Amino acid sequence: MFQDFKLVGDRPVALQVKEYIKRLIIKGVLQADQKLPSTREMSSLLKVSRNTVIAAYEGLEDDGFRYAIPGKGSYVAATEGHLTTDAGGADGSAAWQIDWKARMNEYAVSAVELDMMKQGIRANKGVISFTSIAPDEGLFDLGDVRRAFMDRMAIEGQVLLNYGYAKGYQPLIDYLIRYMENKGIDTSGKDMLITSGFTEGFDIVLSALRPSARRGAAICENPTHHTAIKNLKLQGFEITGIPMERDGIDVNRLEKVLQKQTNSFDLAYLTPSYHNPTGIVMSPAKRSAVIKLMTRYQIPVIEDGFNEELRYSGAHVAPLIATAGQGNGVIYIGSLSKVLFPGLRVGWVLGDRALINHLESIKRARAIHTSTIDQSILYQYLLNGNFDKYIKKARMEYKRKYELTKACCEAHLPEAQLSGDGGLHLFLTFPASVDTRRLLEACTEQGVIFTPGDKFFIQEGEGTNTLRLGFSRVTDENIERGIRIIGQEARSFLQA
Secondary structure, three states: OOOOOOOOOOOOHHHHHHHHHHHHHHHOOOOOOOEOOOHHHHHHHHOOOHHHHHHHHHHHHHOOOEEEEOOOEEEEOOOOOOOOOOOEOOOOOEOOOOOHHHHOOHHHHHHHHOOHHHHOOOOOOOOEEOOOOOOOHHHOOHHHHHHHHHHHHHHHHHHHOOOOOOOOOHHHHHHHHHHHHOOOOOOOOEEEEEEOHHHHHHHHHHHHHOOOOOOEEEEEEEOOOHHHHHHHHHOOEEEEEEEEEOOEEOHHHHHHHHHHOOOOOOEEEEOOOOOOOOOOOOOHHHHHHHHHHHHHHOOOEEEEOOOOOOOOOOOOOOOHHHHOOOOOOEEEEEEOOOOOOOOOOOEEEEEEHHHHHHHHHHHHHHHOOOOHHHHHHHHHHHHOOHHHHHHHHHHHHHHHHHHHHHHHHHHHOOOOEEEOOOOOEEEEEOOOOOOHHHHHHHHHHOOEEOEEHHHHOOOOOOOOOEEEEEOOOOOHHHHHHHHHHHHHHHHHHHHO
C-alpha cells in the first residue's frame, strides 16, 4: 500500500497527498475506523515532508474523511454512499450498467451526426490545415487584455465573481447598443440580450420561434453556415435554400419561392456580410430588396453579423437591421469571436424589446447568465479604446493574407472560380467533375487539408465540387505550398 503515489505537475504537494488518501478511502482500500500511519511514517512512505502529511491529514479531517483520538493517532472516518469495491455497490450488488447509446433520443443522435468537429478530418502535427477560420492568436494584444482585466477587477471584482443577470452585464449592453447605432441602426423600441457567443444566441432565438404544433420552416442562403444548418435541423426546421450570386442571395429566386409558398416560412436566416462559406458581401440594392420581400410576406429575419468588422476595401454597407429602419422584423446576432478573442464567449442579440423580454427568460432557464467576468473584460477592453487599434492591425494582416491566398489560388488553381470579398477564408468552385472529398483524401496524403464545401449546402449531394480555404492561421510559406499541392492534385482529377 502507498507505493503507487506519484507527484504530478505544480499542484501543492499537501493537496496531492490529501486527494491520494481520500481516493483510497473512497475505493475501500482504507476501511472505516482503520488506523492511518503516523505522520512521520506516512512522510517516509510517500517520500514527502512530515509537515506536508500534517497539512494533508488536517485537510482530510476538514472534508470528513479522518478523525483523531488523542494519544492514539488518526483513523479513517466512516463514509456513506461510496463504492466499497471496484466491482459493485456497498451492498455487494453488481455494478449498475445502462446502455446510454440506446437511450439517446432523436435530438442527441442527430447532434452527433451533424457534429462537424467529430465527423471532420483531424489535423496531425506538420499538416498544413486550411480548415480553421478562427483568428490568429499571434495578433492578440495580451498586455491590453491583462490591463482590462485588472482595471475591471479593481473596480468591482467582488461583484463580478457573484451571479450576474440573464440579460447581461449592463455596461456592456450600453456600450454595444451605441456600437450598433454607429452602424446606422435605429435602436428605438429595441433591446439587447448578451449570450455565450453566436451559437447560443441563435439557438435561443430558434427555440422561441419554433412552432409548437408542426415542424418549422426556414429559408436561407445556399450554401450557408454549417452551424446554422445543424441548429435549424436540431430544432426541427425544414430548410429551403436560395442560391447565391456574385453580389449575394438570388433575389428573383427568393421572390418566386415566397410567391409559391406564401405563409409557409417561420423565419429567414441570412449572412449579408462576408458570408460563410462564400465570403460574399450582399449589395446594398439586394439588402433593400430582401427587406421589402420579408416585410411583404411578414417573415422574421435572423441576421448573422459574422465577420462584419473585417472589411478590407470599399465603403461600409449597412446591416439588414439598419436597412429595416424603425421596423422590428430583423433580429441581429452579433459576436466578435472571428476577429477578437473567441475564448471570451460573448455574443449579443439585438431585436424588438418584446422579443428580448422572452429571450431573457429562456436564457435564464437554460444557463442563468453568460460569464460576467468575460463580459466585463470585453467591456473594459472596448472602453479602453483597444479595439480600434487591434482591428486596424488585424485588417492589415488578414488583408495581406487574403491577397496572398487569392494570388496563390489564381496561380495554382486557375480552373476554380473564387469568391470572397474579405474575412478569413476563400470559397472555391471547381468544374463538376472534381469531387472535393476525393480531392481532400488525395491532399491529406500530401499533408494538406481543407473543408469540403458540401458541408455548407442544404441538400445532400450539393456542392460536391466546392471547398473552403481558411487562411487566418496559416503561415505565408504554408499558404503557398499548400495551395500548390491542392492545385497539383486537382489537375490530376481534371485530367482523369
